[in-house]
Amino acid sequence: MITLDLTLPDTRYPIHIGHGLLDQVELILPHLPIPQVAIVTNDVVAPLYLERLTRQLESHGVHCIPVILPDGEAHKNWQTLNLIFDALLGANAERKTTLIALGGGVIGDMTGFAAACYQRGAPFIQIPTTLLAQVDSSVGGKTAINHPLGKNMIGAFYQPKLVLADMDLLATLPERELSAGIAEVIKYGLLGDADFLAWLEANMDKLRARDPAALQYAVRRSCEMKAEIVGQDEKEQGVRALLNLGHTFGHAIEAGLGYGHWLHGEAVGAGMVLAAAASQALGWLSAEDVQRVVTLIDAAGLPVRSPDFGVDEWMRHMGHDKKVESGVIRFILLKQLGQAVIQPGLPPALLDTLFSGPHIDATIPH
Amino acid sequence: MITLDLTLPDTRYPIHIGHGLLDQVELILPHLPIPQVAIVTNDVVAPLYLERLTRQLESHGVHCIPVILPDGEAHKNWQTLNLIFDALLGANAERKTTLIALGGGVIGDMTGFAAACYQRGAPFIQIPTTLLAQVDSSVGGKTAINHPLGKNMIGAFYQPKLVLADMDLLATLPERELSAGIAEVIKYGLLGDADFLAWLEANMDKLRARDPAALQYAVRRSCEMKAEIVGQDEKEQGVRALLNLGHTFGHAIEAGLGYGHWLHGEAVGAGMVLAAAASQALGWLSAEDVQRVVTLIDAAGLPVRSPDFGVDEWMRHMGHDKKVESGVIRFILLKQLGQAVIQPGLPPALLDTLFSGPHIDATIPH
Structure with missing residues (x-):
């Protein structure tokens, strides 16, 4: 097991990365202010891991309230969030009851937001069960639900007490979810570490074959970069926006297709191709650079178009992005491979070309 | 106009108290990061003040998005909160759009919570239009909505950029709302300032007659006490709990009768009588002390029973209180008039007597 620390002005918490961590309940116990937790998970993860975690905690005298939500991005809304509040209040959960998110990005985002709001703030712990959640969404305290008019529009910055990334949980992850997680891993290479990008090109086969050492290295390097960036800019006043590489386009894809049709990581994969193409149009990337991006995303099993x-619809969906300032969309683009920058606005002609160009596929139903 | 400052570890904001402040738009303008605001109000306040505020702001080039909600505590829920999000997203409001709460406690709490959640945190300003909101809910950053199983159960600590308490707005306040606000004013005297309590006993007639000087003094002294306590304990880890004098009982009354039947201040008034009676049962207050409390609350035009x-139902409703820790209800009681303390738990026999005693009225329909 390796442990990273995320250090913020007001708080600091450990990110444990390793094997067999779900059974190491002694990592969790010191973080519980009272011996009561609510384990929030979904109907796919619950049969795999809920009983195991519950048994461990209860053997140490911790009362566990199970909260099982329907699976999927389509349920990342107020109705589902309210099921958490109903369960907490129905079980007389208190302000010091710890919420444990046992699941992927949707469960982590919703549980974190529920914790932020329950009695104006209850403690919470992240146990991410997908690669995407382990490398990205479980770290850094962004929590949210979707609104029909925009993804993650309702939420809070609210930090967990602990992140437990158990590589063994990835064994049960469907292929498609694995690829979606690799999208966020590629993002870190593209936005800030050309060496890591080259490592990913060389090791993509191993990652997709779930080679334990390769997976642990990818999670570690991703979390290191995320912890460093979030530590500099918790509330996204500046550099943290770079972590949204591919996301402005990706969120528009998700909203346009309807949440849940593409996985978030899939939309980010195709979104990063558009970011690369826009960067080429500005003269920052070469055609070869863009081809490297396309090849890597394709090799990860992700859509590239x-x-x-x-x-018009692209602009409308992107207009709801949280990075819009004074009506100008702040795009995250690439000065070069391994260096992302914030670009406020793009020329209309460039956008016209981008959204009718070779990285658009008219055969995708929507 | 007098200005108090609320100083917290991370922020600091002014509370302006005076006459004619709604027309002094220069107090607002410096706090807007971009010239766009959403003015959230209700269908009672909107006809009185919305156009006036909008005209002032627009004459200085500020774009105003009006959001008019249904009036009343019964609407302090997710459905109504979502109307704010719908309006914000429908108008492409950004993360830096300022939300202005123009209304009473319900509007302030909901607007503050909407601001806390919109794009993970937009700026907001409080313009309280009721006495209750001016002396209590607009100051200190507690925001929330109700859940069917408990009042203010879903919310956030989220501070405004500015509080503008315009005494002139109280001219249109219904009698019953004025009394409800006086309940919170009495609370400050009871919990921490025996001199202020004596002043209230001597000046209750003036307050109810809306004597401008008396009102301004009551608002000022209340806000001073609130700012001092919140400055010591923003997140209610300790002393801030004293501000809940009468509220554990009061919230149970509101939940038990259904939100909106009694005004919040009315429930707090009757709740303070129960707190005084429980304090007498513990030997802290004399029968004369309790009678002083009853007389003052009655003189304010508030229910005393x-x-x-x-x-059982009392305990059930109080069991959902946010001050419950490890199953023990933390009552706020009075060591003496002018000195509140936190009392973890009360003997069952005392509670039996309290909830069947002279301060209970079986004729109140529920």
Whole structure:
């Protein structure tokens, strides 16, 4: 097991990365202010891991309230969030009851937001069960639900007390979810570490074959980069926006297709291709650079072409992005491979070309 | 105009108290990061003040998004909160759009919570239009909505950039709302300032007659006490709990009768009588002390007797209080008039007597 620390002005918490951590309940116990937890999970993860975690905690005298939500991004909304509040209040959960998120990004985001709001703030712990959640969404305290008019529009910055990334949980992850997680791993290479990008090109086969050492290295390097960036800019006043590489386009894809049709990581994969293409149009990347991006994302098992919404619908969906300032969309683009920058606005002609160009696929139904 | 400062570890903001402040738009303008605001109000306040505020702001080039909600505590829920999000997203409001709460406690709490959650945190300003909101809920950053199983159960600590308490707005306040606000004013005297309590006994007639000087003094002294306590303990780890004098009982009354039947201040009034009676049962207050409390609350035009739920229902509703720790209800009681303390738990026999005693009125329908 290796442990990273995320250090913020007001708090600091450990990110444990390793094998067999779900059974090491002694990592969790010191973080519980009272011996009561609510374990929030979904109907896919619950049969795999809920009983195991519950048994461990209860053997140490911790009362566990199970909260099992329907699976999927389509359920990342107020109705589902309210099921958490109903369960907490129904079980007389207190302000010091710890919420444990046992699941992927959707469970982590919703549980974190529920913890942020329950009695104005209850403690919470992240146990991410997908690669995407381990490398990205479980770290850094962004929590949210979706609104029909925009993804993650309702939420809070609210930090967990602990992140427990158990590599063994990835064994049960469907192929498609694994690829979606690799999208966020590629993001770190593209935005800030050309060496890591080269490592990913060389090791993509191992990652997809779930080689334990390769997976642990990818999670570790991703969490290191995330912890460093979030430590500099918790509330996304500046550099943290770079972590949204591919996400402005990706969120538009998710909203345009309807949440849940593509996985978040899939939309981010295709979104990063558009970011690379836009960067080429600005003269920052070469055609070869863009081809490297396309090849790597394709090798990860991710879509490299985006739906053909037409430029107006693209702009409308991107207009709800949280990075919009004074009406200007702040795009995250690439000065070079391994160096992302914030680009406020793009020329309309460039956008017209981008959204009708070779990285758009008119055959994707929407 | 007088200005108090609320100083917290991370922030500091002014509370302006005076006459004619709604027209002094120069107090607001420096706090807007971009010239766009959403003015959240209700269908009672909107016809009185919305156009006036909008005209002032627009004459200085500020774009105003009006959001008019249904009035009343019964609407302090997710459905109504979502109307704010719908309006914000429908108008492409950004992360730096300022939400202005123009209304009473319900509007302030909901607008603050919407601001806390919108894009993970937008700026907000409080313009309280009721006495209750001016002396209590607009100051200190407690925001929330109700859940069917408990009041203010879903919320956030989220501070405004500015509080503008315009005494002139109280001219249109219904009698019953004025009394409800006086309940919170009395609370400050009871919990921490015996001199202020004596002043209230001597000046209750003036307050109810809306004497401008008396009102301004009551708002100022209340806000001073609130700012001092919140400055010591923003997140209610300790002393801030004293501000809940009368509220554990009061919240149970509101939940038991259904939100909106009694005004919050009315429930707090009757709740303070129960707190005084419980304090007498512990030997802390004399019968004369309790009679002083009853007389003052009655003189304020507030109910002094609570509904007869029976002890089990009382306990059930109080069990959802946010001050419950490890199953023990932390009551706020009075060591003496002018000095509140936290009392963890009360003997069952005392509670039996309290909830069937002279301060309970079986004729109140529920």
